[in-house]
Amino acid sequence: MFRSWVNAAAMAAVIVLSGAAGGAQGQTAPQVTSQTPPLSAYGAAPSIENIELSPSGDRIARITVVGEERAVLVSDFNTGEALFRARIGDTKVRDLTWIGEKRILVVTSQTRGIPLIGIPRTELYFGLIVDLEKRKMVQVLDRTENVISVLYGPAMVRRVDQDAALYVRGVAVGWESSSDLYRIDLTTGRGRSVAPMNYEIKDHVLDGGGQVIAMGKYVERRGRWTLMLPRANRSSFREDWSVDTPIDTPDLMGMGRSPRTIVISAMRPDLAGTTGASEDGYTLFEVNVDTGEWSRLPFDTHPDFMIRHPVTRLLIGAGWVEEDGVHYEFIEPVSAQRWASIERAFAGKRPKLVSWNDDMDQVIIFTDVGESGLYQIVDFQRGKADILAEAYPAIPDDQVGAIRFIEYEAADGLAIPGYLTLPPGVTEPKGLPLVVLPHGGPAAQDTIGFDWWSQALASRGYAVLQPNFRGSTGYGLDFMEAGYGEWGRKMQTDLSDGVRWLAEQGVIDPDRVCIVGASYGGYAAMAGVTIDKGAYRCAVAVAGLSDLRRFVNWSARQESRANSQTIRYWNRFMGVDKLNDRGLDALSPAHLAAGADSPLLLIHGRDDTVVPIEQSRVMADAMRRAGKPTELIELSGEDHWLSRAETRQKMLAETVRFLEVNNPVH
Template identity: 30%
Template sequence: MALALSGLASASAKEPADNAARFGALESIQDVSLSPDGNRLAFIEQGPNRTRRLLVVETAEGAKPRQILTSDGSGGGNLSWCGWVTNARLACQTFVRDNVEGDILAATTIIALDATGGNMRILSNRRSLRSLYADFRGGSVIDWSSSDNGSLLMSRSYVPEGDVRTRIVSRAEGLGVDRVDSVTGAARRVEAANRDARYYLSDGHGNIRIMATQGYLSSTGQFEPTVRFFYRPKDGGGWKPLAQNDVVTDSGFQPDTVDAATNRVYGFQKIDGRMAVVAMALDGTGAVSTIYAHPEVDVDDIMRVGRNGRIVGISYVTDQREAAMTDPGIAKMTGALSKTLGGKQIVIVDASADEGRYLVRAESDIDPGAYYLYTPKARELRPLLVPREPLLDVALSPVKAITYPAADGTMIPGYLTLPPGRSDARGLPAIVMPHGGPSSRDEWGFDWLAQYFAQSGYAVLQPNYRGSSGYGDVWYKNNGFQSWKTALGDVTDGGRWLLSSQGVDAKKLSIVGWSYGGYAALQSGVVAPDLFQAIVAIAPVTDLAQLKAEESKFGGGTINDRFIGSGPHIREGSPAQNAEAIKAPVLMFHGSFDQNVDIAQARTMRRALEGKGKRVELVEYPELAHSLETSEARTDMLRRISAFLPH
């Protein structure tokens, strides 16, 4: 297997001068795809602030990228992803957010353009001035396979029109499926709009086989907590009931991928309280086969390659992400590539139509990742793009999987990252960094925030506390809000373990968290006020009652009422309602266009702490979302955190 010595230069040629800028920089490559013939790449490059550029380049060595489109996140929106319709035509999604009378709303649009930048077309449904209401869904591409003629199978939203001054109006409402010509924009209806439809799945060969619906409760106007799935027989006909899934408990079956060869749909369903991959027959028999179940953790991904979405395996996370490949050829290929690249994890990003070329990404805990072009016939692996070039000369810290005891004796899994060159944490300043979610978990690999703190001299503990997903129902409890006492107990016990077992400096122990992790950081100051010497909360939830009220505005009230629950924990588990107990200084960050956690949550916390005479600062980033999606904001945040934390 030949490993070339040179590749395409990544977009950001200038190296930042300090670690805050190095680690705060977003990946320069936000999205990348391979043309059907394997001869060209399209990639979205992250520029200053919210500027993004779409570039196309030949895969031949030495080729120069050509910019064909630029977006800056303002009125026209920003680029999200791009894919190849044909060797000469691209389809891209743009998105825009805005504050509309106090509510942060987002809209997406699918566009198409030539690989040379010309003949741009909007493929999403255009809105009529007679539309009875706004629908900001731009739809999605659900099948790229039958695109030799430049057309795509797309879901598109329809809004009924009023009939003032005209008799020619559309009564269609909801999400339907159209075949859309990416060159002319002409569309042909494939599936009539359904008001309750949420998404559709194709078989990878141009046939719609699955429809997901979620209705509204007429009494409240809120979404139902149940998603219902229907299938269409292979030979056509009407929709037939298949399965349903409770979005709060994740019980039932959730279809993910249709396998045309076996006339089955692969999806996720719990077996013995852990998520597994199962296949349901689409022939009316209701036959179910278990494809893969793990005895300790959830199976969370079905791996596919090619324009038809061919299933090649599944993956799950124990201490590290692992794969169980169902395609022997792909298993052999990814194994050989991993060996060639020193044991790094291999992700197949894209493939040419004949799978004669593969676009792969290789990464590890001490490698933020790089893109390669692999040609199996020539046994050639060639580097293409480096998305975090500022870190190329930085010696990153290995991430070690550990366990520590909670107060009740339960062993809590997590990850420990030490400063470069350190084999123990004795005498170091330290940070406990609980993950967001709460329906999430940390996994082994590169983490820009943990690596930044390690470079700054801190020992960093990332606990997968009870309430995390990925370990099954018993570990998940009733999620990290209803079971907050258990979750926060595990988080604070992680801090105590760093002190008692690892010997970190008690005067320099802090906690930093994002989203639910920010909630956990603040609430840890309530339940263990003398443990952490500083608290940093990024985009945090701070008041559970307020959170329930906020979610009701957008139709999620019933679902979130069940998820968050009711009872004494609403007040007891809200840091904003218990600000008087917090002793440590608090630093918070929040984007004003956050649609995941309203910035009002952080403002409520600031008022509560100020009202109790506590030390608190809130840094607001105008028009940024939950992830604080600019390098400038993240760099500024890292500098402020470093100045704030004891070290």
């Protein structure tokens, strides 16, 4: 992604001029007062998890949350009258979509396995059709012969003969297993196979009428990806283009600008050359499925996501993330004009597009820059914007800490971007206690906007550093590849280099720093007190990896193969060539616990199917054997993503307790 970074010297000058470098005017950590929201306000689930306009724009559907209980609520946009409400209980809601004007699809997930057909314990997704007229709910794929009621990939709504239709892939069991595409009977939930597919078909594109017009096939053992396009008779598919790619496969990204085109993100140096290619080597192409002709899409940058017309599903725009938030580029004139007016009206807020009606004259937007999250609906017919809901109503705007984009140099000169969140009310920081909060992934990135975890820590008086260390996404292929083989090495020192830079600016006290993180961030927290020692007074690791070799071996057992795309991915990032490589032990905190120089708190969900809880138990045992101070807290019923408010609140409370003991604010 192209980015216009401020260089480190210029950024340092900005902070000095704003008073951050110190002097008598600098602000130290503020006291927690009666005005400070409780930690439970940050750990709670947002009051609205999903919100969508109906096709006509006359109705608004939302998932409301009270404690752990969720409900579907449908209201009349014009009158505000509640038209429908149904409890869906203590469940994890992942998506909400209108199916026409009278039905809604709710996608939920559960942590479970299906041993009889060889599905290990994982996160399984389910679809629920809510019929507003009959006031009943049916499960997607229910009572479909030889098919389990689990979604295999995303559900898609299309218009067929003026009616809404729902398509999902399902898992068939029996003598011949398959993963066909099914059209769902909206009354019963039963599925009818409309396109045969096997498990080598990893992706597909549906046109506006529900016809498959492209498929992506991946033979994992060979690492070969193939684009499949329709033959002339449109009743079967042919191989159009193939590439050997053991790890990074091309992506099918939906329909193009016309009905017989698709969008694909791929490396095609034979077509792209250097002009028009993105920083990460991928280019967005539009491919004509009938002729096989490839051409570049006319976006100024390489987008992170596509925007489609709500009726035709044709491509009309795209979006990407920059330092100040999400940016949009529309290639359809009417939507471009309307979005430009929204950005003018919400200048400085970086609004995000959530939903719009079929006519695109009503748009739900979300803002969370300088606030805890606000949903509004913009009605172009009335020329008015109305507030719909607050994401975190218990956290007022004046209790949201300011977020600053920063950039500093790593020890080897690489520029490391990131974000610094200040305690609420602090504008000229000086000598603050610091929490380093590295993101998970590690192929991910932190962005600006309200982050419940960093804001919770800031509310207790800590500055919070979120570095986008080498190996993060969003900054080009070279930046991500710079992280390969750097677990516990430069990816780790990128974090402590940020601490040293903030100390040089006078922003933080280098003797009052702890590190907290989840998933890969949890590994980084453990490595901070066992590998890159001397920088942190304490560490909190949530769902972290402690024994890399043990983790990769576990992943291989989960997939029942050693030569899978997943294992190849981990080997590349961790810097080894084979399974069970003992070289990983030197990078594993569990093997280095005897040298730990600070207390460690471990928190892990018992239902974690991404990083097994064994990883935290192994680390706790190693620390105890070495006589090092450690605690292990296990969260019952929690997954890898801290999806439940009760356990998320417990994690926050235990983290802050631990920080206040080992790194008090005052």
